[in-house]
Amino acid sequence: MDCILTLPMLVCIAVLSMSEERDSHHDIVLATKTYIAKTLHAQVDMRPWPGTGALPRYLSNAYLMLHGELGGEPTLWLFAREQSTPAVVERHLVVLGEHWPGAMIVVFDQLPSYARQRLIEKGISFVVPGAQLYAPGHGIDFRSRARRPTPMREVLRPSSQATLLYLLLHSDAVGCARSATELAPILGQSLMTASRSLAELEAHGLAKRQKTGRTKEVCLAHDPREVWRLAQDRLRTPVLRRVTLLSGMPIDAQCWYVAGLSALSRRTMLAEPIAQTYAVSREAVRELEAAGGTVVPDASVLAGEADAVTMEVWSYDPAPLSQDGVVDPLSLFLSLRDDPDERVQGALRRMLEGLPW
Known part of the structure; x- marks a missing residue:
């Protein structure tokens, strides 16, 4: 029997979806207030920020934005609706800084330890309710003992x-x-x-x-x-270092695999870069140098040369995971997940969505 959705039914579904989203937002906001009250012994008032309507759509969709004060300083609370890489969050804060002059704190429901460390390295204030409150501008760095990383x-x-x-x-x-x-x-x-x-x-x-x-x-x-x-x-980028090699040097093509943005352009609709990037194992680089090849340690030195090739030296051999001369999608994602370009992040998401699972 076919199921026909009438207009009232569709409206009801939309209302229920919005209700679930509001409940989710209420839960994370309440958890944040409770966590701050417990750790700082202070009550925080959070109100909808009226400046949201003047922002680009991708920003207003990415966060629930509330404003209030923390330690007497005007603070904009950014409740992330979806997980973004630290590099993307940093770009978002740069744009938001043109609309909000005060402090900004990003709130995540959960956050992997590697992402927390990168946010700290970038000096980005963030909260994971029940786990960590890092706000260097307010002089706060609190980590719950129960959530300390274990071996x-x-x-x-x-x-x-x-x-x-x-x-x-x-x-x-x-x-x-x-x-x-x-x-x-x-x-x-x-x-x-x-x-x-x-x-x-x-x-x-x-x-x-x-x-x-x-x-x-x-x-x-x-x-x-x-x-x-x-x-x-628990996963890290496979790229140990990037070096440059001029084409014309002795190259064993069987040991080279298209990587970086070159590989991403093969797997998605992203435009292919002019300079090619290849992944090689540490052993392949040593063999290349032993055969007389000259490897330039700084990958940016010859980046503008027409015959320059960028080599990514990987911590494990890319060969067993590669297919048709291109590195595997999972290693490729790990090598580019901190790229700040939103086009790259969008292409990575589409690539993962194309996996059979």
Whole structure:
């Protein structure tokens, strides 16, 4: 039987959706007030900011904006509606600074530890209710002891990260379970390294192993999307450094994989940059230098040269995860997730949305 939605039904659905959004906003605002009252022993009054209507649409959609005072100083509270990278938040604050002269504090419902650290490095004030209040302009840096990072939340070793990304990328394949013996040659690891990587993923709750016959096989601990979400604060960019090489040098094309914005333009509708970027392993760079190639340490020195090529030296070999000469989408995301360009961030989101999970 077909279901026909009438206009009154659609209106009702829209009203319910708006009601749920208001409830969500009320909860995070109340949690923030309660957290500040508990940590600073001060009451904070927050009121809708009338300047929201003069802002670009993307900003007014990104935050619920309330204003009040903290420590006697006018403060604009920005309740993030969705998770944005620290670089994007920084760009938003620059634009908001043209409309609001006072202090600004961004409020997140939750925030990975790597993102908190980057916000602190950039001097951006933020609150995670129940976990942390960082407002250097107000002389505040409070972290709840119950939320201190533990060893279980440290970043993964490069070999373990490569193993996790391989499992995520092949999660829809038949017989996705793998043993250390099977994974070692695929990822170019020793059997000892492969075993240690699987043990580390299991300890972090990202993978699980079960004994099948005489071997232990591993698969993801949850569905791929959930594992990817849980792993965000344990993953790092694979890029150790960027160097420049002039074309014409001896290059083993099989060891080079399109990376950076060059790769993102291949995977999305983003315009392709003039200068090409490739990912290589540390071993490939050493072999290149041993063969007589001259590597310029500063990637920006020859950036304007027509025959200049940028090389990203990765902490793990990009080859096992790459396909058709282009680096894998998950490593690509990690290498660009702090790029401040909103076009790049939009392209990264669309790329991840195209994954089968």
